[in-house]
Amino acid sequence: MLELIKEQNVWNTLKNDKKPVILYGMGLGAEKIMDTLEEYGVKADGIFASDEFVRGHFFRGFKVMKYSEVCEQYDDFNVVLCFATHLDSVIENIVKINGEHKVFAPDVPVAGGGLFSREFIEENEDKFDTVYNALADEESKRVYLDIINFKVSGRIEYLLKSFADKSSIYRDILKLNENENIIDLGAYDGDTIREFLEATDGKYDYITALEPDEKNFKKLLKNTEELDNIACLNMGAWDKKDTLIFAKKAGRNSKLSAEGVSVEVTDIDSLELSPTFIKMDIEGSELKALCGMEKTIKKYSPKLYVCAYHRNEDLFALPLKILELDSNYKIYFRHSKYIPAWESNFYCVKE
Secondary structure: OHHHOOOOOHHHHHHHHOOOEEEEOOOHHHHHHHHHHHHOOOOOOEEEOOHHHOOOOEEOOEEEEOHHHHHHHOOOOEEEEOOOEOOHHHHHHHHHHHHHOOEEOOOOOOOOOOOOOHHHHHHOHHHHHHHHHHEOOHHHHHHHHHHHHHHHHOEOHHHHOOEEOHHHHHHHHOOOOOOOEEEEEOOOOOHHHHHHHHHOOOOOOEEEEEOOOHHHHHHHHHHHOOOOOEEEEOOEEOOOOEEEEEOOOOHHHOOEOOOOEEEEEEOHHHHOOOOOEEEEOOOOOHHHHHHOOHHHHHHHOOEEEEEOOOOOOHHHHHHHHHHHHOOOOEEEEEEEOOEOOOOEEEEEEOO
């Protein structure tokens, strides 16, 4: 695997390039990236935001500028993207900036620690190799390598050439139909349920939706109140029944935390459902959830949609667990429109 990864670690690239480093975006992502840069001896030289967010305020000691102001101050510089987006207009602007000044989007894990680097790949090379060789088609292998190269290098070009159309995934890989018994883990406000219904012309057998965050759950109830044959559960997916602490006000990215609110979690096996399709987008708890649905998977062989971008190890740990549960699964890998590598997912089917 390592010989197929052509890129160097983004942090070393930014350090060795010697150009000014200008951050694009604020918030938690910028905090994490600034701290990591400093660990590598790289100090940010400035920060800018989209014009509509520039109000003369400061972030980490820097006055937040407009991109045009940065261009007036520096002849050349590297841009470090510090937020995530799937919006066409924002991606178009990022591409425009990248044509003028190189844009890097360093990968920092949503959950867990450590950095995705060449060293991380080398430490786990056998596992990466096993997954790569097990992927079901050449497109999966190409995208898998592109995403790994991106996560190492931060170069957005790898993402831009890997965007997959979600509707074609539902149609051509998962082949959703009007008889699906769906389990949606991490249902948020019902956004992916809307995708499922669009793919099946609104027809399905039953939907069981789990969402641990209370505010998200209220939105889920409101957005699905007109649907029949649906059960919404205010709980998270885990490897057993338990009560865990989730971060307060985490929004879409509701996740485990040292402080926060108590949330009920359950293993899927205990729900005694008979799913044909399970989707997992649960902020780094995917492996735990897989461990809690071993009986369900072995008995019903449901189609699986598993997000693989929350933890560094997700790119190998999740498919290896699925193959351990049933070696007859065909595993596909696709990346839907997002910068950075969010929405990089495994899609697993038995044919």
